[in-house]
Amino acid sequence: MDAKTSARLKRKRKLLALYFGAAFLILLLIFFLIWIFYLRYIEFTEDAYVQGNQVSLTPLHPGIVTAIHTDDTFLVKRGQLVVELDKTDFKIALDLAKDRLGKAVRDVCEEFHQVFVFSAEIDLKTAELIRDAQDYMHRLGVFRQKGVSLENYEHAIAALRAQSASLKLSTALFNKALAAVQMTTLRNHPQVAAAAQAVRDAWVALYRCDLYSPVEGLAAQRTIQVGMWAPAGQPLLNIIPLDQIWVNANYKETQLKRMRLGQKIRITADLWGDEIVFHGTIVGLPGGAGNAFSLLPPQNLSGNWIKIVQRLPVRVALDPKEIEKHPLRIGLTCKALIDTRGQGGKLVPDTTAGSPLYQTPIFEKEELGDMLYIEQIIADNLDPSLSEYAEKPLPLVARTVNLPLIVQEALQEEEYLQKQIQQGPTSLGEELKSPFFDFLYKDYLR
Numbered sequence: 124m125d126a127k128t129s130a131r132l133k134r135k136r137k138l139l140a141l142y143f144g145a146a147f148l149i150l151l152l153i154f155f156l157i158w159i160f161y162l163r164y165i166e167f168t169e170d171a172y173v174q175g176n177q178v179s180l181t182p183l184h185p186g187i188v189t190a191i192h193t194d195d196t197f198l199v200k201r202g203q204l205v206v207e208l209d210k211t212d213f214k215i216a217l218d219l220a221k222d223r224l225g226k227a228v229r230d231v232c233e234e235f236h237q238v239f240v241f242s243a244e245i246d247l248k249t250a251e252l253i254r255d256a257q258d259y260m261h262r263l264g265v266f267r268q269k270g271v272s273l274e275n276y277e278h279a280i281a282a283l284r285a286q287s288a289s290l291k292l293s294t295a296l297f298n299k300a301l302a303a304v305q306m307t308t309l310r311n312h313p314q315v316a317a318a319a320q321a322v323r324d325a326w327v328a329l330y331r332c333d334l335y336s337p338v339e340g341l342a343a344q345r346t347i348q349v350g351m352w353a354p355a356g357q358p359l360l361n362i363i364p365l366d367q368i369w370v371n372a373n374y375k376e377t378q379l380k381r382m383r384l385g386q387k388i389r390i391t392a393d394l395w396g397d398e399i400v401f402h403g404t405i406v407g408l409p410g411g412a413g414n415a416f417s418l419l420p421p422q423n424l425s426g427n428w429i430k431i432v433q434r435l436p437v438r439v440a441l442d443p444k445e446i447e448k449h450p451l452r453i454g455l456t457c458k459a460l461i462d463t464r465g466q467g468g469k470l471v472p473d474t475t476a477g478s479p480l481y482q483t484p485i486f487e488k489e490e491l492g493d494m495l496y497i498e499q500i501i502a503d504n505l506d507p508s509l510s511e512y513a514e515k516p517l518p519l520v521a522r523t524v525n526l527p528l529i530v531q532e533a534l535q536e537e538e539y540l541q542k543q544i545q546q547g548p549t550s551l552g553e554e555l556k557s558p559f560f561d562f563l564y565k566d567y568l569r
Contacts (some may be wrong), residue, residue, distance in 0.1 A: 315501065
């Protein structure tokens with residue numbers, strides 16, 4: 124090989140080395156630019172899991188399981204009957220409450236009638252008092268003329284006083300009876316209302332022997348069998364609503380610096396492989412690391428302390444359409460990749476807007492039909508003669524003893540006569556004295 128050829132090869136090697144060096148520098152520059160503008164904002168973790176709500180079906184009252192209408196992995200519709208408990212005791216309780224309501228209605232009807240009885244008795248006593256007052260006034264005039272005996276006159280005084288006291292008694296009894304029903308109707312009387320509430324309570328308790336699904340989802344973790352005793356509050360099975368699914372991406376605390384609410388995140392599940400990508404959004408940044416909520420939190424004041432980088436669960440909401448097309452299950456492992464370049468979001472939410480709302484309308488049916496049932500019981504036991512007072516109160520007020528004029532005059536005359544007798548021996552006092560005088564005027568009539 125001559126010198127000329129050797130020099131040409133050296134130049135080629137230098138040019139090749141220069142080209143490779145330039146290419147390497149260009150690639151390094153490209154990688155550096157990619158890292159500067161993209162890769163340093165990317166946060167990735169394989170510590171991500173699918174999470175979701177697990178709705179536990181629990182009885183409010185204890186009972187024996189008589190029927191189960193589903194099993195694990197089967198679909199359950201919202202409002203579907205899932206578990207039945209024995210209803211015998213609750214049917215008996217409802218019948219007992221029904222009887223008590225009927226008795227309460229009849230007792231209140233009796234109280235209304237008692238008011239009318241005492242009202243009529245007051246009118247009767249008033250008429251009798253007027254009659255005895257007239258008799259007394261007549262006998263007083265005749266007695267002064269010595270036309271009737273002392274015994275006859277004493278009987279007139281006793282009858283007048285007795286009728287006056289009887290009228291006061293009837294008036295008091297009327298007011299007492301009226302106080303029990305005043306300003307109330309037969310339907311809203313406290314006794315009837317309390318008994319009606321007991322019927323409602325028994326009605327709802329009977330309804331709750333049937334357990335309905337509050338959501339639509341897959342049944343899981345069935346722990347009961349037919350014939351088993353189910354205590355109150357013990358979960359019988361779980362229902363997993365597949366439309367209430369999200370991902371908790373457990374990032375290291377050193378990775379959360381640039382994360383903000385609203386940032387987009389790419390999720391791949393091991394179930395579907397890397398070909399299926401779920402597009403999620405960060406909707407929640409945690410309020411504490413996992414170790415702070417553990418059953419036995421670490422005691423960092425101990426002497427043998429070792430620093431451990433903590434992980435915090437970042438909540439990622441998924442696209443409902445993507446979940447419907449490719450369903451996920453609670454507990455599946457995922458990979459999460461997030462681009463943190465967008466810093467427009469917040470670290471801590473300042474409003475409740477966007478918070479999830481979980482609700483169910485199935486418990487609104489618990490009292491469906493109970494008011495009609497109560498109304499029928501009241502109608503069956505209501506006195507037809509009092510039907511007008513079923514919706515309106517009695518048009519009566521408390522009464523006082525208002526004596527007619529002739530009764531007032533008779534009592535005034537009798538009182539005046541007593542004073543004359545008590546003032547000392549007079550002609551009239553001497554005439555009235557009898558073996559019955561001391562008892563009648565000194566003990567009874569005072």
